[in-house]
Amino acid sequence: CDAQCYVEMIDPKAKGCIDRDGDFHKFNTRWKTKDCFRCTCSKQTIECCSLTLTPVGYDQEKCESVFDVESCSYQVRGKINPLQRCEVESWVI
Known part of the structure; x- marks a missing residue:
């Protein structure tokens, strides 16, 4: 849903x-x-x-969003370096 x-x-x-x-x-x-x-x-x-906010407005070429079921949240991180956090301009419900 x-x-x-x-x-x-x-x-x-x-x-x-x-x-x-x-x-x-x-x-x-x-x-x-x-x-x-x-x-x-x-x-x-x-x-x-x-309960989930979905990230939008981030560099999808360099970054990816990964969903964490435990926290019901997305982390946006670098595709090449997953330890790198990416800037997100906005979130939607």
């Missing part, structure tokens, strides 16, 4: 929310998914929004 946020309706008879990974969550709880979304369970919906 490439959207910033998504909303899923839940069964009105449900006792909680079942997320896309099949995990159960009680009403009025929040959690972070393995694909870096922050989700909230209510009696009507599961609402999830991305």
Whole structure:
């Protein structure tokens, strides 16, 4: 999913929310998914929004963006020297 946020309706008879990974969550709880979304369970919906900022406006010839699942963030580094950090002009959600 490439959207910033998504909303899923839940069964009105449900006792909680079942997320896309099949995990159960009680009403009025929040959690972070393995694909870096922050989700909230209510009696009507599961609402999830991305925690990830994507780098734009960097030198793509000399640099590459690498996603770190643990921190839900991108690092922009040199293609030839991965220890070199590259300047990023802006980020988008």
